[in-house]
Amino acid sequence: xxxxxxxxxxxxxxxxxxxxxxxxxxxxxxxxxxxxxxxxxxxxxxxxxxxxxxxxxxxxxxxxxxxxxxxxxxxxxxxxxxxxxxxxxxxxxxxxxxxxxxxxxxxxxxxxxxxxxxxxxxxxxxxxxxxxxxxxxxxxxxxxxxxxxxxxxxxxxxxxxxxxxxxxxxxxxxxxxxxxxxxxxxxxxxxxxxxxxxxxxxxxxxxxxxxxxxxxxxxxxxxxxxxxxxxxxxxxxxxxxxxxxxxxxxxxxxxxxxxxxxxxxxxxxxx
Numbered sequence: 001x002x003x004x005x006x007x008x009x010x011x012x013x014x015x016x017x018x019x020x021x022x023x024x025x026x027x028x029x030x031x032x033x034x035x036x037x038x039x040x041x042x043x044x045x046x047x048x049x050x051x052x053x054x055x056x057x058x059x060x061x062x063x064x065x066x067x068x069x070x071x072x073x074x075x076x077x078x079x080x081x082x083x084x085x086x087x088x089x090x091x092x093x094x095x096x097x098x099x100x101x102x103x104x105x106x107x108x109x110x111x112x113x114x115x116x117x118x119x120x121x122x123x124x125x126x127x128x129x130x131x132x133x134x135x136x137x138x139x140x141x142x143x144x145x146x147x148x149x150x151x152x153x154x155x156x157x158x159x160x161x162x163x164x165x166x167x168x169x170x171x172x173x174x175x176x177x178x179x180x181x182x183x184x185x186x187x188x189x190x191x192x193x194x195x196x197x198x199x200x201x202x203x204x205x206x207x208x209x210x211x212x213x214x215x216x217x218x219x220x221x222x223x224x225x226x227x228x229x230x231x232x233x234x235x236x237x238x239x240x241x242x243x244x245x246x247x248x249x250x251x252x253x254x255x256x257x258x259x260x261x262x263x264x265x266x267x268x269x270x271x
Contacts, residue, residue: 075224077195077266080121080158088122091115092157094146097129098202098254099163103245111246114255119268124157126150133179134167144183152190159267160187161258163199166207166215173211180218188222195267196225197258202236226265233257 080089093099093112101110108117116123126149128141135142143164162183166176180198187196198219201212212231219227230236235257238250246254262268 072220072227074226074265075195077159077224077226079269080195080267081269082120086158088120089158090122090124090155091159091161092150092152092155093123093125093127093161093163094143094150095125095127095161095163095199096131096143096165097127098246098251099125100127100129101125101251102129103241103243103247104251105248109248109251111251111254111258114252115258118255118259119262124155132164132167133176133183134172142179144179144186147183147186157191157194159195159197160191161197161199165201165203166212171207171211171215173214176215177218180215181221184219184222184225193224195265196222197261197265197267198225198227199258200227200229200231202230202238226261228258228261230257233261 080091082088099112101107101112104110107113112123112125115121126146128146131141131143131146133143143162184196187194200216200219201207207215216227216229219225235253238246238253240250241247259268263270
């Protein structure tokens with residue numbers, strides 16, 4: 001009889017021991033998981049109270065890397081060559097004060113004039129000092145507005161070059177990318193099939209590399225658009241005057257850099 005009474009007591013002790021082991025294991029697991037979260041600066045990946053919990057991968061195991069963004073492949077254009085009806089191919093340059101020749105000693109010293117002289121092109125300029133993709137104030141024009149006002153029927157361009165800065169400091173990246181997308185759509189609708197070259201900012205002051213890349217990517221979204229980044233191609237560091245505008249040597253560097261890019265893209269013979 002005494003042994004029969006001891007059996008339930010032993011069973012209870014075994015059950016309590018099992019509960020203690022499970023509870024201790026859960027507590028230890030919770031502490032380890034929280035420590036991993038602290039060390040890796042991520043949220044806890046498992047709820048110890050969940051009945052469907054699964055063990056995470058042990059620390060140090062390789063994790064799946066995001067797929068890299070496809071490399072940018074510059075487009076290849078047909079060469080702009082003189083014809084019987086058009087002895088000089090026409091390039092429409094839309095931009096800011098640098099496109100208008102600010103800083104140059106004369107009209108012939110601007111990079112637009114040098115392009116025309118060196119390549120034998122007729123470069124038409126629609127530009128305004130201070131113009132950018134977004135208006136800095138009520139008086140400033142935007143690049144999309146300049147495009148909308150350009151006399152396209154009279155100019156009848158063979159190719160388009162857009163050169164403008166981002167509004168500084170701290171531009172609204174979403175607004176800039178939206179403006180670029182709008183402009184790209186309008187150019188494509190107004191001049192279907194025309195080669196387009198877009199120059200990103202020479203001086204992205206106050207713009208993070210991530211934001212500058214996002215704004216550049218907005219141009220790259222358009223097929224048939226060549227995007228040139230002066231900061232990457234080595235012609236952003238220009239000789240400038242007191243007002244920060246490029247001197248004659250700066251305009252010359254812009255022109256020669258563009259001519260090289262045009263040759264590589266096939267717009268000019270010899271690429």
